[in-house]
Amino acid sequence: MGTPFIENFEWISIPVAGTKSEIYPGLIARSRFNVKTYHPELFARFDIVLPASLNRAVPKRQAEFLAGRYLAEQVLTELGLEKFELQSGEDRAPQWPERIRGSISHNENTALCAAHSGLSSSSGVGVDIETYLSQERAEALWGMIINEQEKSLLTASSGSFAHQLTVAFSAKESLFKALYPQARRYFDFLDAELVRIDPSAGYFELVLLKDLHVDYLHGRVFQGTYLAGEHDVITFITCE
Numbered sequence: 530m531g532t533p534f535i536e537n538f539e540w541i542s543i544p545v546a547g548t549k550s551e552i553y554p555g556l557i558a559r560s561r562f563n564v565k566t567y568h569p570e571l572f573a574r575f576d577i578v579l580p581a582s583l584n585r586a587v588p589k590r591q592a593e594f595l596a597g598r599y600l601a602e603q604v605l606t607e608l609g610l611e612k613f614e615l616q617s618g619e620d621r622a623p624q625w626p627e628r629i630r631g632s633i634s635h636n637e638n639t640a641l642c643a644a645h646s647g648l649s650s651s652s653g654v655g656v657d658i659e660t661y662l663s664q665e666r667a668e669a670l671w672g673m674i675i676n677e678q679e680k681s682l683l684t685a686s687s688g689s690f691a692h693q694l695t696v697a698f699s700a701k702e703s704l705f706k707a708l709y710p711q712a713r714r715y716f717d718f719l720d721a722e723l724v725r726i727d728p729s730a731g732y733f734e735l736v737l738l739k740d741l742h743v744d745y746l747h748g749r750v751f752q753g754t755y756l757a758g759e760h761d762v763i764t765f766i767t768c769e
């Protein structure tokens with residue numbers, strides 16, 4: 530038998546910070562997926578709709594979308610929403626069922642989906658997986674991701690600058706995914722500042738530098754956690 534498309538499906542737990550509970554009250558699913566064994570018929574086999582906008586997308590994009598939706602379906606089923614068709618909005622944000630907050634991420638071989646029942650209108654979750662930037666890319670790109678103060682913070686913390694910059698980049702993507710569905714406003718990497726990073730605890734804090742929404746105002750601090758792997762990092766933010 531050949532290598533399956535979805536491999537090593539698992540439920541994982543990630544410590545959370547900044548909420549009343551220490552453990553994320555929702556579910557997080559992770560799996561590896563194999564772009565080499567992807568073919569479009571897998572959408573029908575998994576009973577997942579390939580959106581028209583992705584009809585002509587490259588196989589890698591279709592494969593990561595399928596893997597993310599497959600995980601979302603597992604998570605939603607566990608939350609009591611079997612067979613919910615998770616569509617993407619025009620802004621690409623998944624249209625989660627009412628009261629469900631969720632987030633999807635993928636890199637070239639791993640997909641993740643986190644979701645929980647949101648009890649308040651400001652509740653959100655963001656998850657992101659990012660393959661470490663090379664030293665060259667980190668040096669070329671850092672000015673688009675962080676400001677001078679953040680650069681000093683990252684340079685002073687343990688670990689290579691490229692790895693720490695990847696954590697900062699991913700943390701900001703997680704923040705964007707956690708807030709966007711409620712705020713409905715785009716914000717840039719320099720609109721949030723990393724003010725604390727603790728590699729021994731896998732903990733970080735980001736402060737918002739602009740008003741986005743009545744609940745997400747300039748100065749609000751968001752706490753997040755991260756799991757640093759050998760090749761990539763997962764960041765996670767949940768807010769109430």
Ligand SMILES: CC(C)(COP(=O)(O)OP(=O)(O)OC[C@H]1O[C@@H](n2cnc3c(N)ncnc32)[C@H](O)[C@@H]1OP(=O)(O)O)[C@@H](O)C(=O)NCCC(=O)NCCS
Pocket residue numbers: 593594597617620621622623632633634635636656657658701702704705706707709710716717718719720721
């Ligand atoms: C949207 C974005 C965060 C996605 O990140 P990425 O590293 O490119 O890709 P990931 O695999 O981690 O995440 C992609 C998934 O995010 C989700 N997503 C896309 N747009 C989203 C949005 N506006 N809100 C919430 N989730 C979104 C989708 O589920 C998408 O996967 P899918 O299209 O297969 O369903 C990124 O492309 C982006 O636009 N970033 C700029 C905005 C930003 O990050 N600002 C920083 C603020 S501090």
